Amino acid sequence: MYNCIELKDNTMVNEKRIISFLKKNDFLKHSKLEQMAGLSQGLISAVLAGRKSFSDAHLEKLYAVLKNFGIDNILNSTVISVMNNKGGVAKTTTTLNLGTALARSGKKVLLIDLDPQGNLSQCLGIDEPVRELKSLLIEDAELGDVKLKIEDNLTLIPSSIKLDEVTIRMNQDRTIPNSVLRQKLAQEEEEFDYIFIDLPPNLSVLNYVALEASESVIIPVEPGKLAYNGLDGAKLVIDQINRMNSSNPLQILGVLIIKAAPNEKIYKGYVPAIRAEEVVFKTEIPVDAHLKQSIELTQNVFDYAPKSKAAKAYKDLAKEVMSLKKN
Ligand SMILES: Nc1ncnc2c1ncn2[C@@H]1O[C@H](COP(=O)(O)OP(=O)(O)O)[C@@H](O)[C@H]1O
Numbered sequence: 343m344y345n346c347i348e349l350k351d352n353t354m355v356n357e358k359r360i361i362s363f364l365k366k367n368d369f370l371k372h373s374k375l376e377q378m379a380g381l382s383q384g385l386i387s388a389v390l391a392g393r394k395s396f397s398d399a400h401l402e403k404l405y406a407v408l409k410n411f412g413i414d415n416i417l418n419s420t421v422i423s424v425m426n427n428k429g430g431v432a433k434t435t436t437t438l439n440l441g442t443a444l445a446r447s448g449k450k451v452l453l454i455d456l457d458p459q460g461n462l463s464q465c466l467g468i469d470e471p472v473r474e475l476k477s478l479l480i481e482d483a484e485l486g487d488v489k490l491k492i493e494d495n496l497t498l499i500p501s502s503i504k505l506d507e508v509t510i511r512m513n514q515d516r517t518i519p520n521s522v523l524r525q526k527l528a529q530e531e532e533e534f535d536y537i538f539i540d541l542p543p544n545l546s547v548l549n550y551v552a553l554e555a556s557e558s559v560i561i562p563v564e565p566g567k568l569a570y571n572g573l574d575g576a577k578l579v580i581d582q583i584n585r586m587n588s589s590n591p592l593q594i595l596g597v598l599i600i601k602a603a604p605n606e607k608i609y610k611g612y613v614p615a616i617r618a619e620e621v622v623f624k625t626e627i628p629v630d631a632h633l634k635q636s637i638e639l640t641q642n643v644f645d646y647a648p649k650s651k652a653a654k655a656y657k658d659l660a661k662e663v664m665s666l667k668k669n
């Protein structure tokens with residue numbers, strides 16, 4: 343059994359995570375740690391060899407030092423929220439198909455369903471999850487308890503209507519911090535290249551939980567008058583988050599034009615203007631009935647209609663996202 347303590351600021355410090363961080367970062371020589379954290383080299387070696395464990399006091403001291411070496415970083419993952427406070431703008435469709443495309447090109451992908459409607463989970467074949475995101479956020483589950491392997495390289499943390507309990511609890515009980523998901527992800531052992539979070543279509547506390555864990559956002563936008571409302575709403579929330587936490591500002595990875603029909607007047611009237619003002623992905627997702635049908639049948643578009651325009655577009659989007667990954 344690994345030891346786990348909770349600090350005054352609600353940070354969870356997990357011994358397993360500390361050990362794997364020390365093993366992975368062997369530039370942190372034991373002599374250096376002895377000096378900085380005041381723990382004997384012999385003890386550190388014995389713990390790493392599995393012969394002893396760290397006490398609560400050791401963990402607190404080590405954590406204070408390791409924080410400066412990035413133990414809080416969510417490993418090497420790029421965490422991206424797919425957000426827009428409007429519903430029906432392909433947030434779930436994009437999370438599903440972009441995530442699947444990246445997984446099938448060899449990237450390790452974790453998808454997190456943060457919408458109580460659970461559409462993403464249903465599209466991945468999980469209708470009534472046994473364990474779900476809720477348990478990670480307001481119960482003492484660990485990531486290993488709630489994640490489900492969908493296929494090679496593709497893992498899901500599912501949700502259902504029970505996720506509403508999280509909103510209710512967080513509104514009543516202010517001691518659950520908005521950083522709860524970030525903290526849980528920081529304790530995860532498995533390395534993912536990309537973590538995508540599918541957000542609900544409103545500005546509940548769940549959005550803040552997602553955004554605190556994210557480094558960037560994708561904002562899907564359907565060309566038209568209402569697009570600006572969704573975009574402005576998303577930008578307001580991002581500004582608000584960045585004012586609260588300015589050290590690690592949340593970026594817009596890109597606005598994604600969805601349901602694109604370049605010959606239509608509405609497209610011509612809005613898309614050039616959005617492109618002139620915002621960071622917009624080069625790839626656009628065309629209007630495609632195959633995509634609508636695939637979602638209706640709770641499938642990804644690559645299995646349902648591999649030759650469709652939408653399948654090609656989501657593959658192109660995956661390539662574009664990979665080209666943006668900083669290293
Ligand atoms: N490019 C597209 N062409 C046609 N229909 C689309 C396209 N993108 C999404 N849809 C449809 O729009 C609807 C809403 O998509 P969804 O991903 O559930 O939105 P959100 O998660 O933002 O609420 C779904 O029926 C989906 O199939």
Ligand SMILES: [Mg+2]
Pocket residue numbers: 433434435457461540541
């Ligand atoms: Mg959705």
